[in-house]
Every structure is written in C-alpha cells, then in structure tokens.
Amino acid sequence: xxxxxxxxxxxxxxxxxxxxxxxxxxxxxxxxxxxxxxxxxxxxxxxxxxxxxxxxxxxxxxxxxxxxxxxxxxxxxxxxxxxxxxxxxxxxxxxxxxxxxxxxxxxxxxxxxxxxxxxxxxxxxxxxxxxxxxxxxxxxxxxxxxxxxxxxxxxxxxxxxxxxxxxxxxxxxxxxxxxxxxxxxxxxxxxxxxxxxxxxxxxxxxxxxxxxxxxxxxxxxxxxxxxxxxxxxxxxxxxxxxxxxxxxxxxxxxxxxxxxxxxxxxxxxxxxxxxxxxxxxxxxxxxxxxxxxxxxxxxxxxxxxxxxxxxxxxxxxxxxxxxxxxxxxxxxxxxxxxxxxxxxxxxxxxxxxxxxxxxxxxxxxxxxxxxxxxxxxxxxxxxxxxxxxxxxxxxxxxxxxxxxxxxxxxxxxxxxxxxxxxxxxxxxxxxxxxxxxxxxxxxxxx
Amino acid sequence: xxxxxxxxxxxxxxxxxxxxxxxxxxxxxxxxxxxxxxxxxxxxxxxxxxxxxxxxxxxxxxxxxxxxxxxxxxxxxxxxxxxxxxxxxxxxxxxxxxxxxxxxxxxxxxxxxxxxxxxxxxxxxxxxxxxxxxxxxxxxx
Numbered sequence: 281x282x283x284x285x286x287x288x289x290x291x292x293x294x295x296x297x298x299x300x301x302x303x304x305x306x307x308x309x310x311x312x313x314x315x316x317x318x319x320x321x322x323x324x325x326x327x328x329x330x331x332x333x334x335x336x337x338x339x340x341x342x343x344x345x346x347x348x349x350x351x352x353x354x355x356x357x358x359x360x361x362x363x364x365x366x367x368x369x370x371x372x373x374x375x376x377x378x379x380x381x382x383x384x385x386x387x388x389x390x391x392x393x394x395x396x397x398x399x400x401x402x403x404x405x406x407x408x409x410x411x412x413x414x415x416x417x418x419x420x421x422x423x424x425x426x427x428x429x430x431x432x433x434x435x436x437x438x439x440x441x442x443x444x445x446x447x448x449x450x451x452x453x454x455x456x457x458x459x460x461x462x463x464x465x466x467x468x469x470x471x472x473x474x475x476x477x478x479x480x481x482x483x484x485x486x487x488x489x490x491x492x493x494x495x496x497x498x499x500x501x502x503x504x505x506x507x508x509x510x511x512x513x514x515x516x517x518x519x520x521x522x523x524x525x526x527x528x529x530x531x532x533x534x535x536x537x538x539x540x541x542x543x544x545x546x547x548x549x550x551x552x553x554x555x556x557x558x559x560x561x562x563x564x565x566x567x568x569x570x571x572x573x574x575x576x577x578x579x580x581x582x583x584x585x586x587x588x589x590x591x592x593x594x595x596x597x598x599x600x601x602x603x604x605x606x607x608x609x610x611x612x613x614x615x616x617x618x619x620x621x622x623x624x625x626x627x628x629x630x631x632x633x634x635x636x637x638x639x640x641x642x643x644x645x646x647x648x649x650x651x652x653x654x655x656x657x658x659x660x661x662x663x664x665x666x667x668x669x670x671x672x673x674x675x676x677x678x679x680x681x682x683x684x685x686x687x688x689x690x691x692x693x694x695x696x697x698x699x700x701x702x703x704x705x706x707x708x709x710x711x712x713x714x715x716x717x718x719x720x721x722x723x724x725x726x
Numbered sequence: 727x728x729x730x731x732x733x734x735x736x737x738x739x740x741x742x743x744x745x746x747x748x749x750x751x752x753x754x755x756x757x758x759x760x761x762x763x764x765x766x767x768x769x770x771x772x773x774x775x776x777x778x779x780x781x782x783x784x785x786x787x788x789x790x791x792x793x794x795x796x797x798x799x800x801x802x803x804x805x806x807x808x809x810x811x812x813x814x815x816x817x818x819x820x821x822x823x824x825x826x827x828x829x830x831x832x833x834x835x836x837x838x839x840x841x842x843x844x845x846x847x848x849x850x851x852x853x854x855x856x857x858x859x860x861x862x863x864x865x866x867x
Binding site: 430432433558559561562563564567632634635637638639640642643645646647649650677 | 728729730731746749750753755757758759760761763764766767770771773774775793794795831840866
C-alpha cells in the first residue's frame with residue numbers, strides 16, 4: 281500500500297516547518313518531524329488542501345510537464361471544463377480549444393460533451409439499477425480515496441461509470457487513430473487539470489488497469505501561454521460552439537442539474553462530505569438517489585491548480601450554461617444505445633484501503649486505546665502542533681504506536697522542567713544558606 | 727479487565743442538533759480498534775436508531791459502549807416516558823411519533839425493529855414513567 285502513487289510530494293529542501301499543512305490536512309496525514317513536514321501516505325487522500333496553504337510551495341503536485349510528451353507522434357490536449365472559466369467572460373470555449381492547438385498541442389478535444397454523455401449514462405443507471413442508495417458520484421478522485429480509507433462500507437454506493445475525462449480520452453484517441461492511421465501508443469492525450477488528485481485517477485484508475493490519459497498538466501502551467509495565444513487569435517475559426525449542460529459540471533450542482541432523479545443533492549468540501557457519509561453509514565438518506573460529491577468546497581473551479589478566483593469562475597460557468605447549455609451537445613438516444621452496449625460501464629471493483637488501526641490484533645488495540653487515552657489525559661488539549669502532530673489526540677495515538685515520544689510535547693517537557701528546576705532551586709537555596717552559615721532546614725530534603 | 731474498552735456518552739432529549747454524534751464517535755473508535763467494517767456498519771445503525779429514540783422521546787440517557795475482542799455491547803439507559811407495550815413497539819411500522827417528527831423523516835416505526843435486526847442479541851426492558859433500557863450485543867467474529 282505504501283508504494284501506491286500519491287499526487288503530492290513534500291520537498292524537504294523548501295519546507296521550513298511552518299505547519300500550515302499540518303493544520304489544513306482533513307485526514308491528519310501530515311506530521312512535522314525534525315522541522316520538516318512528512319506525509320503519512322496511507323492516510324493521504326490527495327485532496328490538495330496542503331498545496332493550497334504552503335507558503336513555501338514545498339508541496340509539489342506530481343503532475344506532468346510538456347517535455348514528458350516528446351516521445352509521442354501526436355499530442356491531444358484535453359482541457360478540464362474548468363479551463364473554459366479561467367479567461368475573460370467573452371472568451372468562448374471553441375476559441376480556447378483553437379488556441380490550444382497553437383501552443384504546442386497537435387489537437388485539443390472538448391470534455392464537456394463527454395460530461396453530458398456521462399450524465400445521460402448516470403440517468404440510465406439510476407433508472408435501471410437496484411444497487412444501494414444513495415449512489416455517490418465517483419468523479420472526484422479524492423472522494424473515492426476518502427471512501428476507500430474511511431468509509432469502506434460505502435464502496436458499493438460509488439457508481440461504476442467511467443469518468444468524462446476517460447470517455448473523452450478514449451474517443452479522442454480512436455478518432456485520431458482512424459483519421460491519421462496512427463497506433464494508439466503514438467498518440468499522447470494530456471489532461472489540463474484543475475487539481476493534483478486527477479493524477480491518481482490516471483496512475484491508479486479505479487476499477488480498471490490503465491487510463492486512456494497519458495498525463496496531466498496543471499491549468500496554472502498552461503495559462504500564461506494560452507493567454508498570449510488568445511490575444512493573437514483570429515476572431516473565429518468557424519468551428520461550432522461547445523454546447524450542452526456538461527459545461528456546468530465543474531461547479532457545485534453541475535452534475536445534478538443534468539439529472540432528472542427527484543431526490544438528488546450536491547455536497548462540496550470534505551467536512552460536509554464526511555457528515556453526509558456518516559449519515560449514510562447510519563442507515564439514513566436512503567430516499568436520496570444521487571449525491572454529487574466534491575472534495576473542494578467550490579468544486580473543481582476551486583481546485584488548487586487553477587488560476588481564477590473560484591467564485592468568478594463559477595459565475596462564468598453559470599453564464600456559459602445559460603448561453604450554450606440549452607442546446608444539447610449529445611444525441612440522447614445514441615447515448616442510451618451506447619449505455620446498453622456497456623460503453624460507459626466499469627466492471628472492476630474498488631478495494632478498501634483502511635487506515636492502520638492502533639494494532640492489527642484487537643486485544644492489543646484495546647490495550648493501546650487505554651494507553652492512548654491515559655496519555656491524552658496528560659496533554660494540554662490545545663492542539664498547538666508543536667510536537668509535530670495536528671492534535672493532542674493524534675499525538676497520543678502516535679505515541680502508543682511508537683511513532684512519537686511523549687517528551688516531544690512541549691507542555692509535558694515544561695512540566696518536567698518545572699519539577700527539575702524547583703528541586704534544583706531548593707538545592708541551590710540550601711547550599712547558599714549553608715555558605716552564609718544560616719540555619720539549615722532539613723525537612724525539604726526528601 | 728484489560729481486554730475491555732468501555733466508554734459512556736450522555737444523550738439529551740430533544741437535542742436534534744447533536745443527534746447522531748454519538749454514533750459517529752463510536753464508529754471512529756471502532757475503526758481505530760480495527761473492527762471489521764461490516765460489523766461497524768451494524769453497530770452504527772443500531773446506535774444511531776437508539777440515539778434517535780432518546781432524542782425524540784426521552785429526557786436524557788447514558789449510552790455505554792463496551793468492546794472486548796469478541797463482542798461489542800451497547801447499553802442505553804434512558805429517563806423518559808417508558809414503553810407501555812413493548813411487543814407492540816417492536817412491530818415494524820408501529821410508531822408514536824408526532825406529526826413534526828414524521829415531517830423530519832422519522833417515525834417510520836422501524837427504529838426498534840432495525841436495532842434488533844442489526845444485533846446478535848437484543849434485550850429491552852421498560853417501566854412506564856421511569857425509562858427504558860436497551861442492551862444490544864454484536865459479536866465480532
């Protein structure tokens with residue numbers, strides 16, 4: 281489990297131990313040891329909250345760069361629909377695709393229409409399957425990881441349907457293979473990603489062996505080049521505009537807006553997602569058919585590798601949906617037929633990946649929980665983080681697991697220091713009295 | 727006694743805001759103890775239903791969790807109106823929930839039956855005007 285790919289890496293040379301990541305991590309996956317942040321890989325869900333807060337840019341997303349694709353004969357950029365919201369309000373999606381073709385990619389392919397197709401497939405799945413409700417959207421890789429490590433009971437609630445980026449990548453590849461007579465391995469398909477989490481969906485795609493994507497470049501890396509290209513672009517290249525409700529997918533509620541199920545909700549931000557997941561585990565929310573889930577509080581437009589203010593970007597997405605959303609980008613009947621042919625289905629299962637318990641043996645785990653609570657009782661309970669653990673409770677657990685020493689708590693150390701200094705002061709005082717020839721008080725000697 | 731982990735929680739009646747928090751906390755304890763997820767799910771459902779019964783009908787209660795390597799026991803002792811006819815209360819669909827509770831999605835008459843379904847042994851005693859006591863046991867292996 282420890283060699284599984286994680287989408288972030290901490291650069292120890294840049295880390296100055298300022299502990300912002302320690303506090304920001306929603307799954308307590310960061311520890312600061314010897315003044316440097318380290319990652320507990322089995323607890324990390326790749327949400328990227330740490331990337332956002334690090335003042336030294338020491339948390340490096342493990343994304344791709346242009347040069348990674350030099351080995352391909354043909355490259356296709358697949359911009360996340362978030363990309364359309366990063367530029368001025370009058371920049372049309374089709375213009376952005378055209379501009380991408382001028383900055384080093386051989387072609388650019390829209391993902392929003394795949395999102396619309398996937399929405400239709402989800403609707404079909406909702407109408408025809410009897411798997412446990414509520415169904416949970418599996419398109420945010422951090423949410424899938426969260427379910428794997430914290431909510432293994434909910435794995436069969438994740439819809440087994442391929443993500444829009446995979447559908448688009450597969451289509452783009454097939455199209456170019458036919459058109460240009462190329463082999464699949466000669467074509468590189470590159471996602472322009474709003475967050476590092478998408479990298480785990482590429483490296484370890486859920487329910488299947490290989491992704492159709494060959495890499496992902498941060499939106500923030502492509503942005504400056506594209507701005508320049510857009511400035512030099514001709515007004516229009518005659519290509520039809522991107523249309524359909526799939527354009528709304530990167531904002532909270534964008535997925536459920538495409539569905540017809542009566543009971544459907546959208547939840548964003550890990551705190552609220554976990555609250556909803558707890559309710560499902562308690563046997564509630566069975567009336568709800570579909571839950572759209574995002575790890576980022578403002579959904580994908582708020583990903584840590586975007587450029588634009590997420591609220592501005594959200595406004596632009598809404599405007600695009602208003603302008604181009606009413607015109608369907610997909611033929612519903614055709615998608616239904618494809619759905620019947622399992623075009624969207626994923627057959628494999630997603631394995632649970634639970635966080636290490638206090639001990640693998642339950643008797644020993646019970647014993648350690650007693651010890652942990654005893655240690656916790658001696659701690660100040662102010663979660664200062666000076667020991668390198670995010671909370672006093674996680675610190676106590678680290679101590680019983682042997683990953684930390686109790687004396688690393690500055691408050692415990694201060695108490696020890698207080699006792700030692702009190703004793704020492706008494707000795708010193710006694711000595712000076714003796715030297716002055718004063719009366720000696722023997723009662724404190726014990 | 728070293729093979730026993732025990733912890734008590736208090737639940738206040740009518741406190742809908744915190745309803746479910748005990749169940750969530752118990753879940754996280756069991757996860758840390760490495761209890762099998764399918765067992766945790768049954769405990770979660772039983773605890774949640776018991777907690778909701780207290781919130782909806784009783785004044786207050788103490789919920790005690792006991793974990794041994796073999797079983798999980800949940801005892802709920804409430805101070806409240808009690809149940810006059812336990813046999814009736816155990817029937818699916820029977821409920822004394824008010825209109826307001828039903829509006830909030832409760833009162834389907836599935837609480838107690840659901841607790842029994844998810845436990846390996848289940849005992850209930852009650853005195854009218856005094857309170858109700860549930861003892862729920864779910865075995866681990």
